[in-house]
Amino acid sequence: MLNILKTRGLAAFALGAALVAGPVSAAELRYAHVGAEGDIQTIYAAAAAEGIKTATNGEVTVTVYPASQLGGVAEMVDGVRMGSISMGHHDFASLARLVPEVAVFNAPFIYRDGAHALAATDPATSPALQAVNDKLVAQGIRIIGRIYRGDRHISSNFPVRTPADLAGKPFRAVPLELWVSMVKGFGAIPTPVEVAELPTALMTGVVVGQENPLTMIASNNLNEVQSHLSMTGHMRAVLAVFINEEIWQGLTEAQRSSITKVLDDEAKKSLQMATESEVKLVADLKGRGMTVLTEADGLDVAAFREKVSAQIKQDFPAFEAPLAQIAAVK
Structure with missing residues (x-):
């Protein structure tokens, strides 16, 4: 400390010296x-x-x-x-x-x-x-x-349609408490992995899946280490x-x-x-060999919403007031 x-203090001194004249x-x-x-x-x-x-x-x-x-x-x-x-x-x-x-x-x-x-x-x-x-x-x-x-979606090495499909499986969580809570809501075992290490972790099986916007999935070529994309849209x-x-x-x-x-x-x-870009990215990732699952294919987004929201409410009770403020924004 x-x-x-x-x-x-040194940073403040250096800045202060530069600001002597305003x-x-x-x-x-x-x-x-x-x-x-x-x-x-x-x-x-x-x-x-x-x-x-x-x-x-x-x-x-x-x-x-x-x-x-x-x-x-x-x-x-x-x-x-x-x-x-x-x-x-x-x-x-x-x-x-x-x-x-x-x-x-x-x-x-x-x-x-x-x-x-x-x-x-x-x-x-x-x-x-x-x-x-x-x-x-x-x-x-x-x-x-x-x-x-853009929206965040789930990628995996097998079809994911409900939280039950991820039960007991190691799933990449952004190394932050909110993501750990969300991945618990997915039904998976939260496994923190930094983004720079993610392709290797997916390739070696340290984790079997992850979630990110399509831009990140495409730009990092995660299609090379993931076979399926579930369009959960769980986060904006x-x-x-x-x-x-x-x-x-x-x-x-x-x-x-x-x-x-x-x-x-x-x-x-x-x-x-x-x-x-989302429509183009879905087509691009399909072209790279990924299988894309939507609600028309049996993806149960409502089940993910119910399980994840309950987990967040349990783990973050202090969110109640700001969530009300966010909901009120037009």
Whole structure:
């Protein structure tokens, strides 16, 4: 803890020295994420970096480090909190170590559609997110945007139509409590695996299945190690874009305004991209040899909704109030 305080103190001193004459007029931001090439989140980050440079007339430049170049999820979040990484993005639940209730924005079966998901996670207008953001700021991180990646679905090495098909089987869980709870609701044994290790874990049988948006499944060629795709749509995959609070306060008001507008514009583009790409991705994955299961093929989405929602309610009773706020968003 002492080392952490010293590091934060040094970061604050360095930033303070740079701000003696007021907010910085130029800034270079390091933007990290774990997304692979071709994924919507990777396209988003690259477009946001270019848009921020243009919108700020070159005063703020952003260098993006994709594919876990600066570490896994935990390392990235810690880096942003400490200021060694300026900003990043990942599932809202990746910030739950700092503020547990932020995970609610990734809870399964809570959004009506993609537009509702973006509205409920808008830092400027969503009461639920604003309440959580106030707590995150006290921890050194601020959410300033979001990305829509599309619905998350289950892939496996055998047909999965009901939670009973996964009973007792090792299934990859994102190494976060919310995902562990959800996978329990699937009926499976939650087995944490970092995204960079996922193809190998699937190939070697450490886990027999996983869940992700179609963009991730396709861009990571998971069809090479998974035979079936069950279109559960259990999550509307929304990622939080977050920044170190001291760095954010070191920017001018005009720069912050320009950045948030760029991120909001790119969020809307990500929703459009995800919506348009899903049909194409299903056809693409079928062409690569995957068997796609829908409700017409006996997939029981209602059973997954019932089991998963009950597990989340049991494991996260504090979600009740923010879930009501999210449901009320138009």
